[in-house]
Amino acid sequence: MTDAAESSPSSAKDHAPSTPDWTCGTCGAEWPCETKRDLLLEEYRKDRAMLTVYLGSCLATATHDLPTAGPSLQERFMGWLPRQRRHS
Numbered sequence: 404m405t406d407a408a409e410s411s412p413s414s415a416k417d418h419a420p421s422t423p424d425w426t427c428g429t430c431g432a433e434w435p436c437e438t439k440r441d442l443l444l445e446e447y448r449k450d451r452a453m454l455t456v457y458l459g460s461c462l463a464t465a466t467h468d469l470p471t472a473g474p475s476l477q478e479r480f481m482g483w484l485p486r487q488r489r490h491s
């Protein structure tokens with residue numbers, strides 16, 4: 404196990420979602436914005452399943468907040484995830 408210094412800077416660059424619109428609080432794009440996707444992949448690099456769980460809970464909340472968005476929300480929240488194909 405490596406113990407990299409994990410100092411997260413201020414939350415201003417967090418690219419956290421701004422609800423109930425679900426836009427990025429940092430750059431204003433639809434959340435998760437491209438930067439946030441990169442951040443999430445990095446953050447959950449070792450535990451991709453948790454990322455799916457996290458996005459799923461965000462999706463559930465967003466579905467509630469944005470009832471008119473429909474099924475495209477699922478694509479927006481989960482569709483960008485790189486698929487890991489495993490053969491065994």
Ligand SMILES: [Zn+2]
Pocket residue numbers: 418427428429430431432436437438439
């Ligand atoms: Zn952003």
